[in-house]
Amino acid sequence: MGELTVALAEAVTTRDVVQAVADHVLPPFRADGLVVWLIEGGRLDVVGATGYPQEFLSLVDRLPLTETTPVTDVLGTGTPRFIGSLAEYGRRYPTMRHVAEASPRNAWAFLPMIASGRSVGSCVVSFTRERVFSDEERTLLTALSGLVGQALERARLYDVEHARAQELQRGLLPRKLPRLPVACAAARYLPAGRGEEVGGDWYDLIPLSGDRVAMVIGDVMGHGITEAATMGRLRTAVRTLADLDLPPDELIGHLNDLVSDLGDDFYATCLYAVFDPTTRTCTFCMAGHPPPVIVHPDGTVLCPHLAADPPLGAAEPPFEIHELHLPEESLLVLCTDGLVESATRDVDKGLAQLRQILAQAVPRIPHLWSGRQDDDVGRLEDLCDTVVSALLPARDQTDDDAALFIAHTRGTAADDVATCSLPDDPRAAGQAREYVRKQLAIWELDDLTVTTELLVSELVGNVIRHAKGPMRLRLLRSRSLICEVYDGSLSTPRIRHASYTDEGGRGLQLVAALSRRWGARYLHDGKCIWTEQSLPC
Template structure:
């Protein structure tokens, strides 16, 4: 916006007026409506941008000394720098959130015999961005892979690396690698791409025709499983090293029966981590409260799982949840 030449901001420099007469000399059209008698106009300029103006008004005439003018000018500069830092932080945060959201799947493939619901909950505004991700990959007519993970760090780099991890996992999975091999191949790639960043990941291949699942984990919290007529339990799997630690790491797989009506819950640590609480106990509490029923939609189950965390005013980590229920294909 172009300012009129008579506007204080147009001068682009601090201005000090010790009384009303002095102000009228510079701005003859000025209107006195606040009852003040002396003013300091401090343009808030930083990085070549003027964000506004700070006006200090006095209720009686005031003589601005040279030291006072210098101090007030410095104060205006500090305020402008604070505004500029806040603006740049907001831009960076919004960019990171947009980047992360764009890298998550917009839709999940429809697979006969498998009901799927995913939820992603970002950290609250003002907190750092995370690197949580999830995916569902169709491998064959009755075979699919469920993936969930968390890239270390809370910045744009973490969000970008998350996209690379998802792409690598997808490529190796569709090439026919088993769960352990998918993690091993992705691990070797990560040690080359980002040797200072680690990623937890849980990969589960689901064979609907056989009613079996094959699980491999890279340091990720265990999935929960509720089979018909049984209480919920944690899916046992050998906890391999995080991706990106050792390029020679091998990942052991485990088999688990998955009859029709079984419900799997994959989640990231933001759902269970509470400062000062044992994570093992938190996972146990989550399993104890995991009670899906055949008549309850997975959407309702997902909302009930993230609802208590979503109500927290300040969340320092994002959350991803992926729920799967096997049905008759």
């Protein structure tokens, strides 16, 4: 009883309790079978068993409480039942004889499990040979069942909270990462080995205007439901700020304000990167986060040695911006410190090991650099599994969450980008329309010519009336047709509600009606107003 008490005190889940009973109750009694039921919604559900085939367990699972069985009898009376032979079983419960005959056992101790003065379930300790139970054995088994009942009630409460925590975690992380023309990605989240097994690590892949893409990974310090909820707030904030097309340093600055407002005990690390496929540049900020690892198509693995700003909640702006040029079709690998750091390994050693694993694993992946995007995702999933299994062979030996994010980036082909400069006078609209007609004819997108001419006319006309040059037009052919007009003004375009008698003010309404999406992003020397149109089928 002392050994069982210690084992039950250490048991966390229902499975742990069942295993403790199997290890510490069956051997002293020379028993070889165990089934544990818990009451759930007017029925008895099998939550654990030892020594029985699955076919038999299916017969005794989900038993209605109204059915007459040894299990329901002990629950109704609160008194154990000891049955020493198959014949005795048949005399007591003739309607259940077929269940006993299907069982590989010939003696049973049916025990009620009581917690807080009420029945929570039942367990049966069974024996292959027929048996006469002594008074001492009956007393001891009854006492043991009381210990087990208390432990199972605690474990069931934990299981319910654990299930809610896991549901919360799944709801806060992306269910599926988008597949974009310039980037596809795979990721892994690995909870801590013990405890509630949820935490504050997150990742995301966010499409931006101009065919650019944002990649983010973060880690709220600590793990538990509170940290998971904080992670959800930060991830939502990142998506909202990314939609505003803020540069990485400004976005990280807003996140820092958010974390600081949560209190002095909240800290988080974050890496936010923006990849521009037309220039193949990756611009990013690191707030207390490990640096990215880049894998080139020739197999070279690099990890830039960059000084990170302090974590969110402890940092002071401005945040430093870093810029990397990525060769065509590179891998960008982001991770949290739980993947590369442990009690026996510091971050630098872990990053070195990550580089070594990638250098060995990537060349073994067939067609990674020349395959279809759908196939690439599967290859990246396999690569994630390889990295995780090599760096974290035993998750139960760590108390930190870990996240891994691997993106395959692609540059935009030169013939999918068309740019022209425009004069800062009314002639610009006509020149823009002419350029659109010629370029869409080259791209065989003549069906979009009329609409695109109207869009560039309105955008260029707004610049002439309300902004200033220099002015530039850029067209991008991707999964949509992107039209961008650049100017030298920081004024913000807004849709007006024009009245019936107004002669103007409907330009942006027309832009919104003709395009799938539109917006503005701000540069250090001006702004860009952009539209997206769906390509014809």
